Amino acid sequence: MSSTPPETETHEVTLSREEQWVVHHVLSERVDAALDEDEAPPTWTLDLFETIEAGEKTLTGAQARHLYDELTAYVNRDETPSEDVVHGSSVLSRLEELLEPAS
Template identity: 55%
Template sequence: MSSSPQTETYEVTLSRDEQWVAHHVLSNRLDEALDGDETPPEWVLESIDAVEADGETRLTGSQADRLYTALVSYVDREDAPERDVSHGAAVLETLEGVREP
């Protein structure tokens, strides 16, 4: 029996700069929830832990998909710093291989 895409984890290799951009996007999602007096989504908290972990970043397919969507929104913003766009695009390329179908 295989694991479901929700629980199967994937190792994602990110450079330090790529980790920073992913962390920044996730932290913004966390702050938005807290500012709105909402409970932050569990996937955000789990993804922050995964990005901050020593060694490989391990994400579920669902987390990778949601991070991908959040990163697309961030790198498409006109006010996103150019270096963030570059590193964010690299993360998007990496996540392509682990996103849910």
């Protein structure tokens, strides 16, 4: 009777229009990279696209962690526009607070 529990951890994340654009861009790059390698895009990217596009604010813990990882890589690139770094870093700060384990 040892089955994996469903993902029940959720986080409410409110994004400004500019932050939504940066998240959309990062997700698009992830999907495009998979397609360029003749691979299927990760399911989490498509699910998160749908969530963001629907204007929903609730992300699963897994979505929040994946987004955190992808945004971190994006804002740390030298070629990322400074405005994207500002908005992406803002989202990262909020995600980091949500994902920190409770002490």
